[in-house]
Amino acid sequence: MAPSSSPTFQPLYLQIKALLMRSLDAGEWRPGEAIPSEIDLAGRFGVSQGTVRKAIDALAGDNLVVRRQGKGTFVATHTEERSSSFRFLRIRRNDGIDEYPESRLVDLKRAKASAETARLLDLKPGDPVVVLKRVLLYAGEPAVLDEITLPAALFRGLTRAKFDAYEGSMYSFFETQFGVRMLKADERLRAIGADEATAAALGVAVGAPLLAVERVAYTYGDRPVEVRRGLCVTRLTHYHNELG
Numbered sequence: 001m002a003p004s005s006s007p008t009f010q011p012l013y014l015q016i017k018a019l020l021m022r023s024l025d026a027g028e029w030r031p032g033e034a035i036p037s038e039i040d041l042a043g044r045f046g047v048s049q050g051t052v053r054k055a056i057d058a059l060a061g062d063n064l065v066v067r068r069q070g071k072g073t074f075v076a077t078h079t080e081e082r083s084s085s086f087r088f089l090r091i092r093r094n095d096g097i098d099e100y101p102e103s104r105l106v107d108l109k110r111a112k113a114s115a116e117t118a119r120l121l122d123l124k125p126g127d128p129v130v131v132l133k134r135v136l137l138y139a140g141e142p143a144v145l146d147e148i149t150l151p152a153a154l155f156r157g158l159t160r161a162k163f164d165a166y167e168g169s170m171y172s173f174f175e176t177q178f179g180v181r182m183l184k185a186d187e188r189l190r191a192i193g194a195d196e197a198t199a200a201a202l203g204v205a206v207g208a209p210l211l212a213v214e215r216v217a218y219t220y221g222d223r224p225v226e227v228r229r230g231l232c233v234t235r236l237t238h239y240h241n242e243l244g
Contacts, residue, residue: 025220
């Protein structure tokens with residue numbers, strides 16, 4: 001079987017990885033479900049078991065699947081809180097305690113995409129979006145004010161009541177309730193001063209220094225599905241990232 005319909009110079013295992021990603025994107029295997037065995041996939045694609053193993057290793061390296069000894073390989077999911085929550089949560093307490101913050105929804109509304117939001121989400125200006133504002137609390141203190149913009153077409157039925165009723169991380173909520181899985185994100189950081197509304201929400205003085213974390217998150221096929229701007233008080237928290 002030819003894994004690609006057009007000539008390619010990619011190693012064969014990367015071609016198999018791309019086909020597996022296509023199946024994941026199509027929902028052939030849902031988050032948390034086991035994918036077929038290496039032997040079955042080798043037969044399906046007409047390649048060696050070793051090639052399939054390399055393709056699955058590459059998927060695991062991208063956090064798309066999880067290998068479980070003696071059980072098989074499963075589609076990664078944001079509902080596995082301890083293993084996935086801190087992958088996208090970069091704000092940590094200064095005292096070193098790993099705490100998943102309390103989330104308080106401030107506002108949820110429908111809006112029209114601005115030119116910049118449309119560019120970031122690959123929409124047209126004026127396309128419908130959903131905008132959420134929430135405050136994250138660490139050790140009971142407001143630490144982050146998030147503004148999150150989502151394509152309305154992917155999040156039909158998102159209401160404040162539905163959001164408040166869900167227990168778990170936001171990305172778990174998106175995955176289980178709307179079938180949108182966040183796979184990776186690009187972030188930019190800069191320092192700003194708190195405006196009046198932000199100062200009131202975070203309990204700081206107007207002009208107080210904040211860390212602005214601007215994120216675009218992507219699902220399968222590098223499709224942008226979330227624009228987020230987090231304004232962070234660094235008195236009790238910091239931004240943490242590991243390199244290498």
